[in-house]
Amino acid sequence: MNFTKIVFYLVLFMLTSFAYAQNEEVLELQMEETLEIQDVQLETKYHYGNQIDVLTEKVNMLKLQQEKLRLEHIGKLLKLEQEKERLLLENKLYSAKNNNLLAEKIAIKKRLSLENDISNKQHKLTQIDLEQELDNLSIKNDIMEERNKYKQLEFEAELRELNFRKLKLDKQISERNKQREWNSQVNIPQNYSKEPFVDGKLTISDRKIILDGPIIFGTANYIVERINYFNNKNEEYPIFLVIGYCRGGSVMEGVRILKAMKNSIAPVYVVVKSFAASMAAIITTLAEHSYAYPDAIILHHQVWGYSKGNKTEQLENLRILEEWSDRVLSPIADKMGITLTELVEEMYENSSSGDWMEFADSAVKYSWVDDIVEDIRDNSVIQQPNTEMINPGETILASNNVDQKGNQFSILPKPRPFDVYHLYNPDNYYRY
Incomplete structure (x- = not known):
């Protein structure tokens, strides 16, 4: 392997190290690459001498950094696990609350439905009562109308009777007035005399x-x-x-x-x-x-x-x-x-x-x-x-x-x- 290849692998290692910080798969890949790099180091140590030592130190530094990143990654994973557990618990709590709310909503819905049913039944009963009362009023009105007709007939009969009595009284009064007028007069021819x-x-x-x-x-x-x-x-x-x-x-x-x-x-x-x-x-x-x-x-x-x-x-x-x-x-x-x-x-x-x-x-x-x-x-x-x-x-x-x-x-x-x-x-x- 030439130097360019070594640099390529170093860059690749750095990239893989960074990727390892993102997920475990990246870390495993970096480990494999590290082993390859070690092999490369062994090969390059033989050919390049001091340059290899320098690179070795850099590789060691990278390993330390990689370990640090791994540990940080593990810490982050732990935090993520804790956050995951917390979120799971919150999700369970929220789910429980939602279930409670849903149950309460269902209960309210059932209660409202029951109340609506009761109200509808009461409304129907009220409607029936009103219709019955309306029928009763209609019957009463019919009865009242018949009574009024009967009273009207009675009134007309009484009025006719009164008119008849009035005519009779008028006739009697007229006859009495005529009699009074007759009685108020001498009713004999006036007798005139030239020698009174x-x-x-x-x-x-x-x-x-x-x-x-x-x-x-x-x-x-x-x-x-x-x-x-x-x-x-x-x-x-x-x-x-x-x-x-x-x-x-x-x-x-x-x-x-x-x-x-x-x-x-x-x-x-x-x-x-x-x-x-x-x-x-x-x-x-x-x-x-x-x-x-x-x-x-x-x-x-x-x-x-x-x-x-x-x-x-x-x-x-x-x-x-x-x-x-x-x-x-x-x-x-x-x-x-x-x-x-x-x-x-x-x-x-x-x-x-x-x-x-x-x-x-x-x-x-x-x-x-x-x-x-x-x-x-x-x-x-x-x-x-x-x-x-x-x-x-x-x-x-x-x-x-x-x-x-x-x-x-x-x-x-x-x-x-x-x-x-x-x-x-x-x-x-x-x-x-």
Whole structure:
């Protein structure tokens, strides 16, 4: 073997030594190579002398290094064995843990599966219960529906019964109302007479007009319209102006009433039942036909008025008052057969205040009233009376007030221009 071959083997030895550190097979290979190297050394020692010694030393060094590497390798192998044992133990422990986890997982899975089975069974049972309850509710609803139908039929039958009873009651009420209406009326033909005063008895028909309360604005319209109506209906039968209690009032309104009475084709009979004073007394006295109860009172006095302003204005008002007095009182004096002055004098002779009052049975001799009647029959009341129609003067009677002194009074409307009140008012009850 030449030197190059020796170097080659040395390099190969070094490589194999390094490889021996990696595994046992490499070490065995290095041992074989070492033996070969020794053989080579023996051969080369003979040929090369000192060079061989040097190489021998290197070989020895390599052997020592190889031994060292072997020992290190053995140590590493021991460590690897220990690590292997440790890893095996850890692997066994991990495997055991995995087995435990797997067993626990299987147990949990079985438990969950069992719980799911139980839940499914419970759900099925609940579903069955719900379906059964639904069926029960459906049955109950059907029963309730049938009951409702039955109740509806009962209600309809009851409603029909109630409607029948209502119709029956309505019929009874209608019959009762008709009977009441029939009973509230006289239901006999009205008997009219051209001569209503016979043997001291006066018969009043439904052709009558009521005069109660003061004569104020509107009273003339109320009376005149009715006089015209009765004339338009029949011009032969008498019209009755019935005075219950009237203190008098507006001269203008009273004169209109007198004109309507005078111009009426049908005769107008004035009937005094209680009290006729002032303008009402003038209407009674100047009527073509007048009647009164013997206890009725008729009162005449001068025209009553008021005045304010300066002297000229008051003189003008006095002139108007005198004019009215002449127009309404002169006819009274003429009927009595005396003058107006004599009438006024007699007023004060019979009363210090000039309020000449006479009962009707005494008033006859003064021509204040034509006839005294003891019996007045009112055939006009053929229906139950009501208060829907009232004389405007009656509203004054209803407006009662009390002053600061405790005296009762009623407010009269202010007379219109050139009008005065001819009103008996000794107690100052009527004020304006």
